[in-house]
Amino acid sequence: MQNNQxxxxxxxxxxxxxxxxxxxxxxxFTGYVNPYAYLIFILLxxxxxxxxxxxxxxFLLGLSIDIFSDSGGVHAAACVLVGFLRPMLLKFSFGVxxxxxxxxxxxxxFKERLLYITLMVFIHHFVLFSLEIFSPSHIVLILTSTLFxxxxxxxxxxxxxxxxxxxxx
Amino acid sequence: xxxxxxxxxxxxxxxxFALLFLVSFILTLQSHSYHNSKLISSTNFFSGKIYxxxxxxxxxxxxKQQNKILLEQNSMLLKFQANSNxxxxxxxxxxxxxxxxxxxxxxxxxxxxxxxxxxxxxxKGHNDSLEIDMGVITSxxxxxxxxxxxxxxxxxxxxxxxxxxxxxxxxxxKHFGFLTWNTQNPQVVQLTEIPKLAPIAIxxxxxxxxxxxxxxxxxxxxxxxxxxxxxxxxxTVDVRLFNDMTNLSHxxxxxxxNKQEIIQLQLSDDxx
Numbered sequence: 001m002q003n004n005q006x007x008x009x010x011x012x013x014x015x016x017x018x019x020x021x022x023x024x025x026x027x028x029f030t031g032y033v034n035p036y037a038y039l040i041f042i043l044l045x046x047x048x049x050x051x052x053x054x055x056x057x058x059f060l061l062g063l064s065i066d067i068f069s070d071s072g073g074v075h076a077a078a079c080v081l082v083g084f085l086r087p088m089l090l091k092f093s094f095g096v097x098x099x100x101x102x103x104x105x106x107x108x109x110f111k112e113r114l115l116y117i118t119l120m121v122f123i124h125h126f127v128l129f130s131l132e133i134f135s136p137s138h139i140v141l142i143l144t145s146t147l148f149x150x151x152x153x154x155x156x157x158x159x160x161x162x163x164x165x166x167x168x169x
Numbered sequence: 170x171x172x173x174x175x176x177x178x179x180x181x182x183x184x185x186f187a188l189l190f191l192v193s194f195i196l197t198l199q200s201h202s203y204h205n206s207k208l209i210s211s212t213n214f215f216s217g218k219i220y221x222x223x224x225x226x227x228x229x230x231x232x233k234q235q236n237k238i239l240l241e242q243n244s245m246l247l248k249f250q251a252n253s254n255x256x257x258x259x260x261x262x263x264x265x266x267x268x269x270x271x272x273x274x275x276x277x278x279x280x281x282x283x284x285x286x287x288x289x290x291x292x293k294g295h296n297d298s299l300e301i302d303m304g305v306i307t308s309x310x311x312x313x314x315x316x317x318x319x320x321x322x323x324x325x326x327x328x329x330x331x332x333x334x335x336x337x338x339x340x341x342x343k344h345f346g347f348l349t350w351n352t353q354n355p356q357v358v359q360l361t362e363i364p365k366l367a368p369i370a371i372x373x374x375x376x377x378x379x380x381x382x383x384x385x386x387x388x389x390x391x392x393x394x395x396x397x398x399x400x401x402x403x404x405t406v407d408v409r410l411f412n413d414m415t416n417l418s419h420x421x422x423x424x425x426x427n428k429q430e431i432i433q434l435q436l437s438d439d440x441x
Binding site for chain 2: 018021022025028031032033034051052055056059062063066067068069070071072073074076077080081083084131132133134138141
C-alpha cells in the first residue's frame, strides 16, 4: 500500500465509524431497521493488500462499533467473518482475474458489483443478528431483520459509492 | 518443528480469523450472560465523550417537547406543594416517596430501543454517587435499572430489554408480577405471572411494587392494553408504557438509602 492509500483508509475507517454510531444507529426505520454502511470500509479495502491486515482491521472496526452500541462482540464477529471470506467472495463475483489486473469496484459491471455487495452485506447481517438476538426461537425475527436491514444497507452502500465515485477513480 | 512453523505461516490468515472470531464470540456470550459486561461498554471515557458532544447538539432539536414535559412536572409538583398543608396527604406522601429515597437528575446521552437488549447511557457516574442496581425513572414513569457505571457515565438496562425483570403490580388490587419485554413494540411491555384471580380490565394502571429495594412503591409504569390467560393459571398483560421510550432526555436516578439494611435482612433470613 502506498502512503496515499494508507491515509485514505484511515480517514475512511474513522468517518464510517462515526457516521455509523452517531447517525445510522439511530435511524430505526419502522421501529428496528438500521443500515450498516460501515461495511464500505471492508468492501473497498485495497484488493491487493495483505489479507491478514484486512482481518485485523475488520476486527478493530467491528469492536469500535460494539463499544459504542453496547453489544458485546457481535459486530466484531460479523466483520471478522466477512473480512476473512472476502477473497473467496471476490473470486466468486469477479472471477479469478481480480488478483492479477487490479479490478476496481467502480469499473466492473453493475451486476458483478451488486452481487459482491449483496453477498457481503447479507453474510455480515445474518451473523450480526444471529449473535445479537442469540436465541433459536427468534429465528423469524433474525431472518426478517437480516432481510430488511440488508436491503436498506445495500441501497445505502450503492448510493454512497455512487456519490464518491469520481473521487475514487 | 520446521513443519509446525511452516503450518502456522501457511494458515496464518485462518488462524488469525479463528482467534479474533473466538474473542468476539466470548465477548458476545459475556454480554448475553453476565448482566454488566466488564470490557466493552459505552460508559468508557472515549465513547462517553463522543456521545456527550453529539447529544449536546441534538438535544436542541426537541427542546420544545422537553420543556413541555418539565413544565407538566413542575405544575404537578406545585399542586402537591399547595395541597401539602393537608395533614392526611402529608402523611401519605411521607410513607410512600419518603426521605428514604434520594433522586439525582441526569441527562440521556445515548438511547437505543431497536434491539432486543437495549441500553441507555447517561451523563452521571459513580463520581455523582451512582451505583449499580439503582432505579431510573422520568416524571412520567419507569425507565430501567443502572447496570454499569464509570466515573462520569452510567449505563441503564432499560425495560425494553429481554433480560429485565422488574417487579410491578396492579394499582387497584396489589396483585404483582414481573415486567418483561417480547421485543415486538417499544411502547408495550409484558407483565407476567399475574394470578388468575386478579380483577383486571383494559385501561387499568400498572405501578411498581414495593417488593424490590430498587424502586419505591407506586412509580407509574403504564396502562393495560390487552391481556391473555396463559396455561389457565396466570395472566400475561400487555402494558402500554406512559413513558415514550423513544424520546427520553432527562431522567432521575433513585437511591434507596435503606438498601443495605434491607439486603442484609434478606440475606440473614436465607442463612437460617
